[in-house]
Amino acid sequence: MSLHTLDAIDAARAIREKVLSPVDLVEALLERIERIDDRVQAWVLVDHDGARRAARQAADEAARGTFRGPLHGVPFGAKDIFYSAGLRTEAGSKTMVGFVPDHDATSVARLKAAGAILLGKLHTTEFATSDPAPTRNPWNVACTPGGSSSGSAAAVAARMVPLALGTQTIGSNVRPASYCGLVGLKPTFGRISTRGVMPLSYSQDHVGLMARSVEDIALGLSITAGHDPEDASSSRAPVPDYLAALTSRRAPRVGLLREFFERATPEVADATAQVVNRLARAGADIEEAKLPPTFRAVAAAAYVIMRSETASVHAERFALKADLYRPAIRSSIEMGMLIPGDLYVRALRIRRQFRREMSPLLERYDVLLTPTTPTPAPEGMATGDASFQLPWSISGLPSITVPCGLATSGLPLGLQLVSGAFTEAPLLSAAAWCEDVLGRASAPSL
């Protein structure tokens, strides 16, 4: 097996068993990046020196029998809105050129403390909105990888790194993961600290994870989740053992959200319906579930909240550098400046009402199920339709995508599962059960 194809958990195990050196693993991934990233353009910055230095240190420690944590010697990448001490962090924006943070984002720091090695920074749309990154989809470079976590998805899919950090404010982690044939998790709001992540919308920003297996996501979440006193929105909810949760896989009770199938293309709806039949034959208890009335208002509420908060985030920088912003983020900020405060607060009330109305559904089922996206990855630069992620972003509910096959175009399709707040353990268990039934995604041929 080529080293660049190893999942994070397998690489970590091999390093711990001393059959793999972190130095060899890092070199294999750097060679992979060198060979294919001119076509994919996932990386803004590859930290050759820093990664090699960290790998040598990890190898020395491993030789002495010292392991920092469960990802000792395993590389990861971070979207370029995560602060990384001593490494440029520019958020895909001319307004941020040359910015070098003096500390790591909490999630980056926690991965490093667990022994992981930051390989570099991954392309993002400007400030995680919709002005596209140059990144292409490894399954078909004429297509978008999705966004805003474009580089994170493309790098993991192209086997340039096994694990990456992304973010999601509307649909920016789960959607690109699905477009690129990955497992992608957006946990509950407040589950992973957003400290050191450039904000877009304070009350809707989530840190997410992308990997090629549910097991890797569970491991990544175990490391990054947990209270951060430096983040006002960070939850104090206890962090369960997410890997242990995967050992009790059972067929889940599934609420199927028909509205999403009706909004998908016929090909996606049919393919997902066939997947649902496979899950039912394997033992899942599946019935149709009806969304509450406030679902109709969540898109408008989410955009009113996001525009208002984005304007607040960028007020000072925009006053000085408006002309350096690209069109989509610029107009978002400008319109956010004009939205009246009473409507912002009303949108927040709609959000709470929707989350409250969702509670009975989430108690009745282990997971809710939708196609992850209405179409496979579209051609061109636009980053695709985020509408299937939006309700779970505005409500802060956890959602995950699992690969579930290929469209006739050869592009990946995904199955989205949603569960109640802070129920990532059963959500991951259900996702792992689906992964067992459906099989792992293949790799793009690059």
Place this chain on the structure above:
Amino acid sequence: MDPEGLRAEYSAWLRVAAERRFGAARAQELARTIEDVAGWMTDVATFPVGDDEQPAFYGEPAP
């Protein structure tokens, strides 16, 4: 007010506000975005929300 009337009112108000804040030329460039935002504002303003529904600024308390 009916939603269409409210939407037209928001749209007109946003155009004036954009002109005042960003200038007439920029307001013209924002014309399509203004229509989108006016639509969202209308949806938010007209959707029924419970009197006792408080805003959730951040996530619900941990379980």
